[in-house]
Amino acid sequence: MLILMPLDAPKDAIDKVKNKLTYNGCTPHEIPGAIKLGIGVTGPSSKLSLDEFKLLEYVDDVIRVSKPFKLVSREMKYEDTIINIDGELIGAKKINIIAGPCSVESREQIFEIAEMLKEMGIKFIRGGAYKPRSSPYAFQGLKEIGLKYLSEVKKELGMKIVTEAKDTETLDMVIEVADIIQIGARNMQNFSLLEKVGKTNIPILLKRGLSATIEDLLMSAEYIVSQGNNNVILCERGIRTFETYTRNTLDLNAVPVIKHLSNLPIFVDPSHGIGIANKVPNMALAGIAAGADGLIIEVHNHPEKALSDGMQSITPKQFKELLTKVKLLSKILERE
Amino acid sequence: MLILMPLDAPKDAIDKVKNKLTYNGCTPHEIPGAIKLGIGVTGPSSKLSLDEFKLLEYVDDVIRVSKPFKLVSREMKYEDTIINIDGELIGAKKINIIAGPCSVESREQIFEIAEMLKEMGIKFIRGGAYKPRSSPYAFQGLKEIGLKYLSEVKKELGMKIVTEAKDTETLDMVIEVADIIQIGARNMQNFSLLEKVGKTNIPILLKRGLSATIEDLLMSAEYIVSQGNNNVILCERGIRTFETYTRNTLDLNAVPVIKHLSNLPIFVDPSHGIGIANKVPNMALAGIAAGADGLIIEVHNHPEKALSDGMQSITPKQFKELLTKVKLLSKILERE
């Protein structure tokens, strides 16, 4: 941290700044300059709030010299975090694809789609049992029954399960079934939930919030990792902007930026990112081209009958065509 | 709901739409027009997702004719919801003011400020015991001890307590102390928490999320009210936009719009709304002028020592001057 004051700041004001730093366990270092007096800060300054110092008299500006996120940063650990899920590596050379319906709707539905996906070589199936919905009157998922069907898919077909934990109450049940626990966009700053999943060692797919900056997303990942769970997969799924033609604005810039700032793998969710089924394949390819480590895609046998997100679900046929292109694209990018 | 199809849509496609409606318990009504075929929908269409219908073949557009929120709307109940908290009416003619520090930091701190506020005639004191923070390394509140100090303020000074419930786990402890439970912006779509506070009858101050539309806010209020708790106070506290000079963009347009759409009272939080202490009084007055039913303001004895949000907290002296102006302004607006 660096605090800038005018060269003619009174000694009192300077002492106040230094005392506040010392009080917080940090060490101030005066750096007199030609235009401003700098006060460099060493010690546990990441705990300090910039704003608290900006408020002090004669303080012109306060600059954070290092990043507020630590454990998830490349500065702290340069090597890519690779997550091993029963032999499937995430964040390594291979591009991983999670596919499946938005919600588990019935045993038949989830088995039908799971079998199709398995045949295409897909290892990870998604399907929501608990669905956070903005209307209290909308379909909220099959809940425990949905989890039961997922566990049967897991047992009978050997697929790995990706499903959402909506709250701390039902988390324990989700843990029983999930190979990857999804934290949805609206829960990205549900810090109690983050802390609780941080105490497990199950891989977490953490979706970016609708108005979360890249830094916010990394800070939320930091919550999980700081509890001991390093197995975090970040997920860009679109942010909220003024553009209303699409459901969200898929911010693919975030992909190379996150690869640069963080050691964690980053996935792209083109289904929520654009929200229009027949344009999902374009955005899936764009996500891979931008450098994503994987995709999470909504695939539904009968999108027009889906109880949620039918509008953005592609059919198995569309998905299969997409897979072919993803494979070709992976080679160009020197991935698998 | 109104579904638009081309005049030359095949009978099959029209039947598919009608069947999906019937299947969902609604009744379709054909409305042939000069340019489009309209299908009007009666019945429980608020449960339907527009998107699911947009997806059907030959469907050009789907228009929601009525609002997705019901219980909180003026359409359903025209009269203002007035919340009576031990004789203090919220949402009635009187403008209510909630003031106090961001966090409870110590017994001395909260009592010192509480006594000052009480002397100024303030009935509601705010103070966070559980603080959701975007960094896991930031001060997270005094927790149970903070609640204890608040309960002592309540007992000894007779002030009403406004404090935040951060999660469902600690909600029960908050309920013991709070006269009004605050749901923070990052929890506005924590639906499990909304449902749980909806099952109490304690007044809820529901803050608008950073990227929540007015409709989203009303839908979250609907979650609470649909569980039986009508005592919801909405709160505009700024949204996230491209403007970075201020902490948030206080959307005062939301105030008259919400008064128009909803029967619930609406407060303004100018402290988070602008995030710069010496500009908070301007925005507080602006909020009242826009038609707000009340304010929630951060006041701290020693903002420069505050453990959180010091940057935006005004001093008791600044607050007192503001109060005088609020009183004068209330008269112009024919309020108290």
Added chain:
Amino acid sequence: MLILMPLDAPKDAIDKVKNKLTYNGCTPHEIPGAIKLGIGVTGPSSKLSLDEFKLLEYVDDVIRVSKPFKLVSREMKYEDTIINIDGELIGAKKINIIAGPCSVESREQIFEIAEMLKEMGIKFIRGGAYKPRSSPYAFQGLKEIGLKYLSEVKKELGMKIVTEAKDTETLDMVIEVADIIQIGARNMQNFSLLEKVGKTNIPILLKRGLSATIEDLLMSAEYIVSQGNNNVILCERGIRTFETYTRNTLDLNAVPVIKHLSNLPIFVDPSHGIGIANKVPNMALAGIAAGADGLIIEVHNHPEKALSDGMQSITPKQFKELLTKVKLLSKILERE
């Protein structure tokens, strides 16, 4: 400007930075610190682009110590800029109100409304002759004929005219008639137009662009003032955000922020700011409460027949009621 480099940056890299500074006429000053090497910059650094320096090897960060805007800043000139238009002072104690229809539609229309406004004591009438419209098929204004009617209003009723200059071609004709030239939101960064009006001495009402930050707005004002025309009135008229219920999001935070950063007067346009006629009075009062020096409001005799912006125009009756409240509010704020 302050450039931060690692303490162990090689001499070569440091020299490269210093040379680039010297090459651009600036003087570098080394400031060795505990954590980073700072290079302070004196001289004409406001011409430098931060980005160019961020790009150099071993440069960690570049911080602008002073503001990029100069002439319009309070740092440069602390006193409020007061604009004298034939005895009417703008930016002084008095709150000024500009009112009138969006467009001049006919001689009868503009005279009818002008007479009503004059009777209410309004000195400044607005009315567009050239209308920038997002559709090429929409009404584009009466053009020269509109200007002619405005000049007749000026001559016969003695009102001061506020009208928009849409481009450099028609500017000369607008200059003939206008007492204040409006630069619309979509032209805020039409730098050729800014430079040309900067060479006149006619007061300019410069509207904030839909996606302009406060700094962008001040930089655009700087364009005008740097050409010699100090008579600039800034205008907050709403920005574009994700909220779609209102036409724009009126950013009233900008009002006290601009009063703090700049010596120029700031007006509020509540009509565009919310875009819903019956909510304009609330936002007009909120604008004044936030500290605005004036208002520009759309008033139309027959809003439902208006050729543009009828949706957001209030009637003379609504306007009169608003005026009464504005007067009372001004007193509270110690203005006139």
Added chain:
Amino acid sequence: MLILMPLDAPKDAIDKVKNKLTYNGCTPHEIPGAIKLGIGVTGPSSKLSLDEFKLLEYVDDVIRVSKPFKLVSREMKYEDTIINIDGELIGAKKINIIAGPCSVESREQIFEIAEMLKEMGIKFIRGGAYKPRSSPYAFQGLKEIGLKYLSEVKKELGMKIVTEAKDTETLDMVIEVADIIQIGARNMQNFSLLEKVGKTNIPILLKRGLSATIEDLLMSAEYIVSQGNNNVILCERGIRTFETYTRNTLDLNAVPVIKHLSNLPIFVDPSHGIGIANKVPNMALAGIAAGADGLIIEVHNHPEKALSDGMQSITPKQFKELLTKVKLLSKILERE
């Protein structure tokens, strides 16, 4: 257009709506329904403003049934617009790449880069002679001299020139040299400029404004095409959002959406879109994968010495590597 009124709307109110339609040359068609009375509109309704009708008494909603843009839409003309520039086809199977520095800085600079690009097979060189800059103190381009250097590049190397027209005054000089005239993001709604370039037949590269919706962009293209110039290339170059880590948020969703809505070709500018040089190649590939017809990329021999946009310019070496990948990717997408 479809106007919705309550079933019990008084005859007077209905007549008012109908009369306003007739007055504007349209024909109203009553469509009585089960829940609302619909009034369908035929005739020149694209000229009407929805808002004017929303304002009328008893009008619940007004819905545009067809798009406000016509000539640029696929509805009007389904076939892709292909622009032939001396044998180079834009919008056809081949992916076109425009490359070069942000600004023309000297004869040496532009020739050096032009020769390198030509050798790589690039046909279109970009380079700004007139630079709109947000600060009046920043480098504004070499102006006429810059154009002269570009014309020499054209003559001596046979490359096609892409350069920006900043205003109507200097447009004629730009026309002398440019094979494609660029309209910058800040000029996207400079309607006078759009009209003037619409009267030429030179291809126009129209960049999306910082806060322009996809519809706004298409309406601006409509301005040009409605004047007779069909040769419009749209360009996605990033929008302004709350994310500040990147210069803009590249909205690649816009690519497949525009291909769907419009017959015009769409390019992507990854340089402005992300603003960080070493991440430009990722976003360039992502743009192509999303379905873009071409790219416009800033390439500079010595980015660290660039007078503008050095931060986001890639080197010829980086560009060459990117070209190889673009070629491989094109094949996967069945393009050239």
